Amino acid sequence: MEIGLSHYLILSGLLFAIGIYGILTRRNAIALLMCVELMLNAVNINLVAINRFLQPDWRIMTGQIFAAFVIVLAAAEACVGFALVIAIYRNLNRINVDEINLLKW
């Protein structure tokens, strides 16, 4: 039995779908942030696997580079997300997004 691209794609699809499930069901901002991280990891699995299986020359590692930039993005997003959580706390003292409803959701 061989592990092929399909395996990786299905695994990443599963991870992505779980992330979406989390996005739709969770109400806590930090938890939502974690779900986004799950989705981003699904993307990275995809990119690395595609790079490996579809690019004959291993030195052209577009997918891996792409994935590295996605990690950079995840770091920046986490940073800003955290800052926003603190800002919301200071203003409202609550963190569940359905509890903050000054504006219609």
Add this chain to the structure above:
Amino acid sequence: MEGLGQWLYDHLLSLILWTPVVGALFILFTHRENVRQIRFWAHVFTFLPLAFSVYLWIAFNPPQMEMQFVETYDWIPVLGIRYKLGVDGLSMPLVVLTALLTFVSVVYSPTAIRVREKEYYALFLLLETGLVGTFMALDFVLFYVFWEVSLVPMYFLIGIWGGPQREYAAIKFFLYTLVGSVAMLLSILILYFHSEPRTFGMTELIEQQPLEGKGILQVLAFLGFYLAFAIKVPVFPFHTWLPDAHVEAPTAGSVLLAGILLKMGTYGFVRISLPLLPEGSQVFWAPMGVLGLINIIYGSLVAMAQDDLKKLVAYSSIGHMGFVMLGIAAAAMDGRSFTDPVLRDYKVIALNGATFQMIAHGLMTGAMFLLVGVIYERAHHRDINRFGGLWSQMVVYGSLFSFFSMGELGLPGLAGFWGEFLAVLGAFQLFAWAGLAVIGIVITAAYFLWTVQRMFLGEPKEAHSNYPDMNLQEHISLWPLAVLTFLAGVYPKGLLTIIQPAMESAVEKMTKVLGGG
């Protein structure tokens, strides 16, 4: 001097068109407290276009069938959109009428308008440009631009200086007209995309007949234009905006609404729908005729039931515009009538009547609304039943009111007669049921006479014993209309020689397409 005269002659239409905008700018840069100066500029910059347009009338060459005083400049060459102006026997009288009515409205306005005058006069001048431009434009995009430009100032005129229900009336007017114009926009675009070479020029498109034989597409394009024009006219059942707008608008606004804005619709039918989309017009000639008749009879019946003088005049407009629509329907009637030269002549007669009626109605209804304004300024109500015996109090007013009432009901010898007579005569020869229009004429006569009786005859009432007769401004604004109504009545030929070639040309263009069938 020679050069200047020639230059004036070459740019006559642009001058008439843009002078009011210059005036609006002058007013915008005048301080709002300086009312005298604002009024002065308004008078000057409505008089100038009037003077220019009188010159236009004199310099106009009636027998020529083509457009005159044409000015063409490229505007958006990549799409073939041009700044193209021109007038013929159909549009020239309407341009003059617009200039005249705007001027008399401005002369009349100081007695009625006392607040926010700076905005008022600026908008009024802007409105004039929109109206004049609509009649002059020979490029569809330009036409559409002016069509919409005339909409915005009127919205504010009704909404700010109107009666108690003004906001409702203003928004209703705006939205109704906007619905029509966007439908027209789509039709214009359809025409453009079927033209070869691509053009928005009206005369070029009429020459090309891009939708000839295109069946359903021609019908759709026709319906797009129809919606726009029918709402403006207004044809039953699109008329519901009109009573609101007319009743709520300030007097001068009503004058322009009834005198000019309604004509934009009928002008569109004669200028665009008939020659450009003859097959589409032909499909709908009977509904147009029937709706015209409904307009005449329904308008008159409803007018008879009114106690509010302004509403009465408003509904009488619906009735009178029905005659125009009847004439247009006659011109649009189907193929057989195009092959027979006699019937074709009746088409021309009907169209002559329709166009004559546009002018006559503009003069007389404009005057009627001014007269309503005159009495309203004194009594602060318009309930006919609360007046009575006014004649003894206001002799000149009573005489003028009766004079215009006679004109409205179509007394031979006054302007109103010829339009209705020719339109019904022409239409009757083509389809006999047009004769039902006579019912409308009778009802109209009845309610106008009844109104005169209720307001002016009988015992003078205590409540209005101290009403002064008309003041100077009211005299200046009303007498020109009275004189012209009389002149057009006793010497209709003066107007008809101008109109006739344009109508012949329209029928000829339709015949070229439909004559074979």
Add this chain to the structure above:
Amino acid sequence: MTFKDLFILLLGPELWLTFLGFFLFTLDLIFPRAPKKVFGLLTLLAFVGGLVLVAAQVLSPDLADEVRQAAQENRLGYWLVTTFSLDGLATFSKGAIFIGAILIALVTVDYVEKNLREGIPEFYGLMVFSVLALCFMVSSVELITLFLAIEFASISSYILAAYLRGDPKSSEAAMKYFLVGATTTAAGLYGMSLIYAGTGTTYLYEMTAQFMPQLGETGVAFSPPLPVLIGLLMMLATLGFKVAMVPFHGWCPDAYEGAPTPITAFLSVASKIAGMATLMRVFASGFGPLSAGWVPILAFLSLVTMTFGNLAALWQTNVKRLMAYSSISQVGYLLIGVAAFSPSDFQTLLGMSTFQGSEMALPGIFYFLLGYAFANMGAFAVIIWVENWEGATDRESFEGLAQRSPVAAALLTLSFLSLIGIPPLAGFFGKFFLFGAALSRGLGWLAIAGVVNSVISAFYYLEVVRRMYFFPPRRPERVSTSLMVSSAAVLGVVGAFAIGILTEPAYQWAMAAFFDVVFAPNISFR
């Protein structure tokens, strides 16, 4: 030309923005007591300078040749120009973005003085950097650069939206904005990975080159392979989020209402221009030959977006929120142009058939964007004008404005008339071109939906106009403002007028941009 020259020529406006942005940060460190207005003026300088540099790029006649030359001689230069393109699409959008940014900077100074207590230098610095990000966005022709730019722009917007520290609405709006943004980003990235799987490259024009042969002589559009189509649609989540397209619009009303008003203006003008330009870059340029796959979807989304935006706007009582829904509906109109794209546009540009000026679809979008930017900026400048005085943006604050400040009322009315589409303002011609494009491409139903929506939109715009003109003023005193805000409003409206009347040059410029949408790679790659 050396690499350095190329670098400066190609990235001139971006380098200038980076320099000034960091300069703003350091200036605050060195002179903590510097008057805050200085930062505002420096920001204005940054944007004006950017516009000048873009103009220099557009006007220098043989820049393209020089760039091509240098890129072929110099390896680093080569990699520079293959990720960062200086084509008509990029320069046009940058020009429009800078124009919008200048007007925004003008209205920001007063607003900041009135409403912000701290972090003012950073506020301006972040504004400069968001514009930088937008410039990158419209120039990237490679997916990695593109997504970084999009994220940069989004993240700085989240921060700017959260800037009203005392106002819980602001942080809440930013939080919602952030969560929707992060989710759509993840989806978009997943889509990009699928596109990468389907094409093996991240360069947009390599994708075009792959699909072109299939388009062939016939010019009939074909559907993309399934992974690419799905990837494209997932990418649409990110781009749709940026331009606030239904169904990715959820953040828009909240963010517009909660954010500081200049940032609202920024989101609705600069951000939207960049988003639309990128959308066109990806769909029309990268995947143009595949239009059979995405055109029906975009046509449908266009219908939904404009209808939803307009219907929802009818119920709004806060003018900022109303502008949010109105901007959603404007995106719907813009999408008509994208949906009216056809591969024949592609072919005309490749010289396979002759170009007709009447091919209005893509130039129409650019023209519409420009007109929309001016009119919207005029409107927002007046909203800030009123907000600075009244402290609120609900409809009641606008009552009787015509008598308290006739100029403000007139300017707002004209902006709204342009947004409704009344000629001769720019908004009319924008719609005219887009509806025309739809009609000429057999999307008559979309054109009809467009005009029906225009009429609906008149309701809510006129509701505000009604309150300004027909209502008595709530308070007698006049509403005055600084020269900067009023000149921004005047510039916005004059701009809307000017490109309405001078349609030809604006349309020509838009057409030049259109030519280069398809010719994305500005150097020969082979």
Add this chain to the structure above:
Amino acid sequence: MGEVIAFYILALIIVLGALAVVTGRNLFHCGLSLAAVLLAVAGLFILNGAEFLAWVQVLIYVGAVLVIILYAIMLSENITGERILLISQNRGVGFAAATLVFALIAFLGISLSGLLAGHTSSVKDPVLALLEGADSNVIVFGTLLLTRYILPFEFASVFLVIALIGALVIARTAE
């Protein structure tokens, strides 16, 4: 065979961990499960020959991102003074959407590997000349980053600085 076993073990960790993240009631535990997922993903990277990326994943993701998240959890619990209990809403909708997405991608995944034999670029990439003789993942990675991806690389550095400054500005306490 070794790869097969490793893949399935890592996949199991990923899926179970992810499920724990989206269903757990204790936020702190969710964070720890996320750490497990991230580490397992790093394992997958190694499996795919992306050693350098795996290190990046461990250092940045687990080292930095996760720490921020855990810090956020503890800080917020500290501010409110109560343990945050997570609730899940709209489970049905979430489940349906997730299933739909998964089905779509899984279908793609199965069909895709047949559809695409491999990528052959028509472009003669000049970067290949530089990579002549390069034998380690790190060298290639670094070379690519500083040649072909020089612009995104520089851009990302500005991006990170600004994100940090921005985060500081909104998070700092009022003076």
